[in-house]
Structure formats: C-alpha cells, structure tokens
Amino acid sequence: MQRIKFIDKMYQGKLSRRQMMQAASAFGVGSLFLPRQARAAEVLTCLEWGGYDAPEYFQAYVDKYGAQPNFSIFAGEEDALAKVLAGFAGDVMHPCNYSVARFVNAGVTKEIDTSRLTHWPDIFPNLQTAEGVVWDGKVVMAPADWGNSSLAYRPDLMDDDFKADPTWEIFYDEKYAGRVSMSDNEIAITIGAMVGGMPYDEAYKLEGAALEAAAKEWGTKAVNVSKFLWTDSSEVQQAMASGEIIAAYAWNDLVANLRGQGIPVEFSTPKEGMFTWFCGLTLLNTGKADEQAAYDFIDAWLSPETGKTLIEGSGYGHANMKSFEIADPEALANMGITDPIEMMKHTIVFKTPSDAVQEGFNKVWADTKALKY
Amino acid sequence: MSIAEETDPVSRSRDTAAIRRWLRGYALLSPALVVMIAMLALPVAALVLLSFWTQNGFELDRTPTLANYASLVTPSAEPTIWFGIPFYLSYPVPAILMIKSIIMSLTATVAVILLAYPMAYFLAFRVTRNKAMWIILITIPFWTSYLLRVFAWKIVLGFNGAINSGLKAIGIIDKPLEFLLYNPGAVTLTLAHSWVAFAILPIYVSLEKIDRSLLEAASDLGDSRLRRFLRVTLPLSAPGTIAAALLVFIPTVGDYVTPTLVGGPGGTMIGNLVQDLFLKQNNAPLGAAVAIVMMLIIALVVAIFLWAIGYGRIRARRQ
Numbered sequence: 142m143q144r145i146k147f148i149d150k151m152y153q154g155k156l157s158r159r160q161m162m163q164a165a166s167a168f169g170v171g172s173l174f175l176p177r178q179a180r181a182a183e184v185l186t187c188l189e190w191g192g193y194d195a196p197e198y199f200q201a202y203v204d205k206y207g208a209q210p211n212f213s214i215f216a217g218e219e220d221a222l223a224k225v226l227a228g229f230a231g232d233v234m235h236p237c238n239y240s241v242a243r244f245v246n247a248g249v250t251k252e253i254d255t256s257r258l259t260h261w262p263d264i265f266p267n268l269q270t271a272e273g274v275v276w277d278g279k280v281v282m283a284p285a286d287w288g289n290s291s292l293a294y295r296p297d298l299m300d301d302d303f304k305a306d307p308t309w310e311i312f313y314d315e316k317y318a319g320r321v322s323m324s325d326n327e328i329a330i331t332i333g334a335m336v337g338g339m340p341y342d343e344a345y346k347l348e349g350a351a352l353e354a355a356a357k358e359w360g361t362k363a364v365n366v367s368k369f370l371w372t373d374s375s376e377v378q379q380a381m382a383s384g385e386i387i388a389a390y391a392w393n394d395l396v397a398n399l400r401g402q403g404i405p406v407e408f409s410t411p412k413e414g415m416f417t418w419f420c421g422l423t424l425l426n427t428g429k430a431d432e433q434a435a436y437d438f439i440d441a442w443l444s445p446e447t448g449k450t451l452i453e454g455s456g457y458g459h460a461n462m463k464s465f466e467i468a469d470p471e472a473l474a475n476m477g478i479t480d481p482i483e484m485m486k487h488t489i490v491f492k493t494p495s496d497a498v499q500e501g502f503n504k505v506w507a508d509t510k511a512l513k514y
Numbered sequence: 515m516s517i518a519e520e521t522d523p524v525s526r527s528r529d530t531a532a533i534r535r536w537l538r539g540y541a542l543l544s545p546a547l548v549v550m551i552a553m554l555a556l557p558v559a560a561l562v563l564l565s566f567w568t569q570n571g572f573e574l575d576r577t578p579t580l581a582n583y584a585s586l587v588t589p590s591a592e593p594t595i596w597f598g599i600p601f602y603l604s605y606p607v608p609a610i611l612m613i614k615s616i617i618m619s620l621t622a623t624v625a626v627i628l629l630a631y632p633m634a635y636f637l638a639f640r641v642t643r644n645k646a647m648w649i650i651l652i653t654i655p656f657w658t659s660y661l662l663r664v665f666a667w668k669i670v671l672g673f674n675g676a677i678n679s680g681l682k683a684i685g686i687i688d689k690p691l692e693f694l695l696y697n698p699g700a701v702t703l704t705l706a707h708s709w710v711a712f713a714i715l716p717i718y719v720s721l722e723k724i725d726r727s728l729l730e731a732a733s734d735l736g737d738s739r740l741r742r743f744l745r746v747t748l749p750l751s752a753p754g755t756i757a758a759a760l761l762v763f764i765p766t767v768g769d770y771v772t773p774t775l776v777g778g779p780g781g782t783m784i785g786n787l788v789q790d791l792f793l794k795q796n797n798a799p800l801g802a803a804v805a806i807v808m809m810l811i812i813a814l815v816v817a818i819f820l821w822a823i824g825y826g827r828i829r830a831r832r833q
Contacts, residue, residue: 219794220793223792223793223796226796227792247572319692364779368696369696369778380673385674385690507790507795510779511610
C-alpha cells in the first residue's frame with residue numbers, strides 16, 4: 142500500500158522534496174544529491190612500512206576515530222611510489238629524508254600546514270628545517286622516526302679478525318659466502334663502492350658507465366655472497382636468530398628484538414661508516430579521505446607516547462623531544478646517542494639522489510640480481 | 515521487385531529462423547564472451563598499446579615507437595657471459611631470463627608429467643570402486659591456497675626446515691644443507707609439486723576413454739605388457755598428456771610468486787622482471803614489451819612442441 146501511495150503522490154506532484162530524498166536515499170541514490178561533506182567520510186588510507194601498521198604507533202588517532210585506518214604495506218619507497226603513480230588512492234605515506242623528494246618531484250604530495258599539528262613545536266628544531274623535511278622551501282614531511290642502518294652481527298659466531306675491525310667488506314668477500322645477508326636494496330652498490338675506497342658523497346650519485354662498473358663489480362659480489370637478499374625485517378631476524386646468517390645489513394629494531402629474545406647480537410660501526418636516516422609522514426594529494434583525518438594521523442605519530450613506544454620497542458629514535466623525557470631510562474641507555482643532530486655528526490646521513498640517478502640505480506640493481514645463477 | 519516479393523514469405527521465414535538460431539547461439543555465448551573481452555582482450559590490447567609508448571621519468575611519452583622492442587635486441591660489442599654463453603646484447607637481462615624461464619618450466623613440466631602419468635594410470639586402470647572419492651582426494655591440494663603450498667616448501671627446504679632437521683636428527687649431516695632453498699632447483703621443484711594436480715585430471719580422462727577391448731586385442735595378438743602400453747595406451751592417451759603439458763608449461767613460464775618466495779636472486783624468472791619493470795623501475799612500457807615478447811615466444815615454443823610430437827597426425831587419426 143505504501144508503495145502505491147508513494148507513486149500516486151508522485152504523479153499528482155504532491156511529494157515534497159524531502160520525502161523524495163528520503164525515498165531515494167533508501168536506495169542509496171540520495172548520496173548523489175547530498176553535498177560532499179555530509180557523506181560518510183572515506184577511511185584514511187596509509188602507505189606504510191611493514192610493522193608500522195600496529196595501533197600503538199598512532200593510538201591518539203584510534204581513540205578519536207574509533208578505528209584504524211586502512212594500510213597498504215610496501216617493502217621500499219620505490220614500490221610505494223610506483224603504486225601511487227599507477228593510481229592507488231593513498232592519503233598518507235611514510236617516506237624518509239632521502240626518498241621524499243621522489244614523491245615531491247612526481248607531483249603526488251601536498252605541503253604540510255604545520256600549524257595544524259599540535260606536536261610540531263616539540264620536534265627537534267634542527268629536524269624541523271632539515272633537508273627532506275623541507276624541500277623547495279616547503280614542509281613536505283613531518284619527521285617522526287629516526288635511526289641507523291649498519292652492520293649487525295652475532296659475536297658468538299663471528300671470527301675475531303672481523304670483531305677487531307668491523308667492515309662492510311664481508312658482504313663482498315667470498316669467504317663469507319652464504320653466511321651474510323644484504324638488504325634487497327640498491328644501497329648494496331653504494332656501500333660496495335665505499336668499500337672500494339670511494340667516499341659516500343660520490344658513491345650515492347654514481348651514474349652512467351661508473352654506475353654500471355660499480356654494479357658489475359660490487360653489486361654482483363653482494364648478490365653472490367649474500368645467503369639471500371632480505372626484504373622484510375622479520376625474515377632477516379629469524380635467519381639471524383637461527384644462526385643461518387651471522388651478519389646482516391640491519392636497522393636498530395633487529396638488535397632490539399634479538400636482544401629481547403636473549404640472542405647475542407652487536408650493532409657495529411664499520412670503518413667505512415654507519416648510516417643515519419630519518420623518516421616521517423607525507424600528505425599525498427591522491428587520497429579521498431578528509432584532510433583533517435590525515436592531519437590527526439600524522440599528529441598521532443608525532444606524539445611523545447608514540448616516541449616512547451618506538452624507543453622502548455625497537456630502539457629507534459623519535460622526532461619529538463618530549464618522548465625522551467617519558468621513555469624508560471634503560472632503553473635510552475641502550476640507544477646510546479639520543480639526539481638526532483648529535484647522531485648525524487658521527488654518522489653518514491643518507492642523501493637524496495636526483496631522479497635520474499635513483500632510476501639508474503633501480504635498473505642496474507634489478508639487472509644485477511637477475512643475472513645471478 | 516515483383517518476383518522478389520513473391521518469393522519473400524518463404525525465404526524471409528528461413529532467414530529469420532537462421533538469424534534466430536544465430537542470435538540464440540550468441541546469447542548463450544554472451545556471458546563468456548563479455549568476460550573474455552573485458553578481462554582478456556581489452557587488457558591485452560592495452561598492453562600492446564602501452565608497449566609502443568615510452569617512459570620518460572614520471573611522464574609517459576605517447577608517441578608510438580618501437581624503441582622498447584629495439585632495446586631488447588640491441589647488439590653490443592662486449593658480451594655478457596651467462597653460464598658460459600656469451601650474449602652480445604646491450605640489455606641482455608630479458609633474453610637471459612627468458613631462456614632460463616623456459617628451461618625451468620620445461621623441467622617442471624617433464625617432472626609433472628612423469629609424476630602425474632602413473633597416478634592417472636593407476637586411477638584409470640587399477641581403481642575400480644569409489645573412483646569419485648579418489649578423484650576428490652587428488653583435488654585436496656586445491657583446497658589450500660597456492661601461496662600456502664609454495665610457502666610450505668619454504669618451510670620444508672629451509673635452513674631449519676623439515677628436511678634439514680630430519681637429516682640432522684638421524685645423524686646423516688651435522689650442519690644444515692644450504693643448497694636446498696633459494697635457487698632454480700627449488701623453484702622447479704615447487705612448481706612441479708604445485709601443478710601436478712592440474713595434470714592428473716586431463717591424463718586420467720583420456721586414459722579412461724580408451725576402449726579396453728583394444729588392450730585385450732593387443733594382448734591376444736601377442737604384445738607384451740610393455741609393447742601394449744607403448745603401442746596402444748600411450749598413443750591413445752596422448753591428447754590428454756599434451757593438454758596437461760600445455761596446462762603446466764604455459765602458466766609456469768610467467769610465474770612470479772614461486773620464484774619470489776623460494777627462488778632468491780638465483781631463481782629469478784621472466785615474470786619477476788616484468789613485475790620489477792612495472793612496479794619498481796617505473797617503466798611500464800618496457801615491462802609491457804617484455805610481457806608481449808614473452809607471450810609470443812611461449813606461443814612459438816608451444817607451436818614447435820605440437821609440431822615436433824606430430825599433433826596433426828594425432829588429430830587426423832582421431833577424426
């Protein structure tokens with residue numbers, strides 16, 4: 142009866158706009174006529190590193206919205222960039238100081254309005270203006286986590302010669318074939334060139350014939366000597382825990398996690414140098430979610446509570462100065478240096494290669510791996 | 515006109531009947547046709563189009579060019595040596611991986627047929643009761659995801675995996691064997707296991723269809739069991755065996771999940787290169803060109819294979 146009445150009224154022109162809308166919305170049609178804001182908000186979509194999708198890293202966001210955002214996990218920034226360029230509608234991405242420029246140059250980022258981030262004033266002042274956070278005069282990345290890339294090894298299984306003088310050379314030395322694991326990353330070529338005596342400042346921007354020669358010599362050695370090239374950190378941690386490999390290119394979390402399991406492991410400072418990186422969150426212009434949700438997510442990452450979790454859980458540093466005040470003193474002692482600027486003075490900070498250089502490295506690294514047999 | 519009008523009623527009704535039959539045929543076919551066009555023909559057409567464009571940094575240059583194809587065969591004075599074979603190409607990676615993938619796939623296919631044929635034979639000739647149950651048992655591997663089956667091999671072959679810990683427990687080895695995982699052998703083994711179930715059913719069907727009186731006749735005329743198998747059973751089951759071989763060979767050449775999980779860099783196949791070109795090197799046009807060349811080469815290999823085994827003769831005999 143209801144239905145017939147409705148049609149009759151419609152024919153007679155007695156139906157109000159409101160009634161019409163109500164009926165239409167019952168079929169989901171109404172949403173087409175409603176203003177954009179009134180729609181149920183799209184869920185925030187984040188491109189994240191594996192492991193960073195755990196809610197303790199953005200608890201404030203979960204508290205406010207009652208749910209986690211959607212995640213897409215990537216193994217390296219270049220994968221994530223290719224995905225975004227192929228049309229993936231992400232709102233937030235987690236690049237690092239050396240890789241954020243790729244996203245800016247590709248035209249997929251938005252400038253960050255730091256006044257919308259409540260924790261911004263507590264960020265280390267030097268990080269607020271560091272290259273990578275600021276690019277072309279605009280803030281494009283809110284710095285969140287920082288740490289080291291270095292050589293981790295099992296002191297109980299490693300020979301004494303190495304322990305006396307740690308060096309990246311073992312990743313290119315036949316003697317260690319099948320007992321070490323390099324990261325599946327073009328950095329293997331850069332480090333190889335450094336072992337060959339080239340300073341980092343030249344090695345990171347190799348191009349053309351020089352790059353091909355370095356890939357042929359050092360890349361091939363790295364691929365042949367490594368037991369496997371690791372792509373996710375749990376894989377390399379398991380292999381190191383079981384003794385399958387005795388040394389690996391690693392981040393701080395490997396050391397923190399293995400020590401937590403009672404496995405002896407050292408994070409060495411190779412004579413060629415250890416690396417420092419800092420990563421953060423970037424707003425993408427490809428997203429569909431409300432911009433405020435993206436800002437809330439970034440702000441949650443910058444909170445001192447997240448910093449405390451990061452410091453205590455994985456041994457990484459955090460960009461918020463206050464997180465070091467509330468973190469467990471023992472965890473701080475394990476970290477060693479707790480000031481990112483101080484850390485950068487003693488280590489090699491990853492630099493941003495030009496797009497052409499990065500693409501060259503991507504290609505030679507893929508070719509080098511493919512030619513292994 | 516007048517003559518035509520006179521004959522019209524008859525021919526028109528015949529025409530409409532033919533058209534109706536024709537329409538009915540297409541109506542029955544249409545769901546499959548729509549899916550084929552939307553999911554296969556259009557994407558392949560897009561791939562072909564893409565392969566004639568070029569990637570220029572983040573921009574896609576839409577000027578049609580053969581540059582991507584040319585780069586696959588550009589000669590170089592300095593050879594790249596792979597397994598002792600010199601490749602005089604300036605970009606030898608696709609050629610090398612193509613050859614390697616075909617060799618690995620052929621090995622896996624031969625292994626699959628060798629494994630599947632006896633199983634299908636047993637099923638067709640020895641099992642007399644509960645055949646349906648046996649067939650269901652054979653499909654059990656399909657009940658788990660392909661990814662899980664591949665991952666299981668990673669656990670079986672791993673450093674602390676089933677084989678190594680087993681051998682260690684018996685005392686045959688004192689430190690784990692390292693050559694099991696992350697090489698072409700591991701990929702071939704995993705492919706063979708994952709695809710064996712696909713091969714059993716077509717072979718079984720063609721064995722099941724063999725007229726048993728032919729076998730009796732062969733025995734009565736004095737053939738030994740081996741000769742009977744070689745002269746009657748094997749030729750008559752050839753169509754199913756060929757179908758099984760193609761069913762395994764064609765998809766495994768381009769597989770990329772298995773090499774990613776158990777191959778390591780040494781087990782890389784052509785599918786991995788296509789994936790890398792699309793997703794990591796941000797060079798989709800070159801990836802498309804490699805994919806299309808791969809399709810053409812597979813088609814060629816299949817054609818050579820069918821010609822070599824005399825598929826034409828087999829078909830002629832059946833008709």
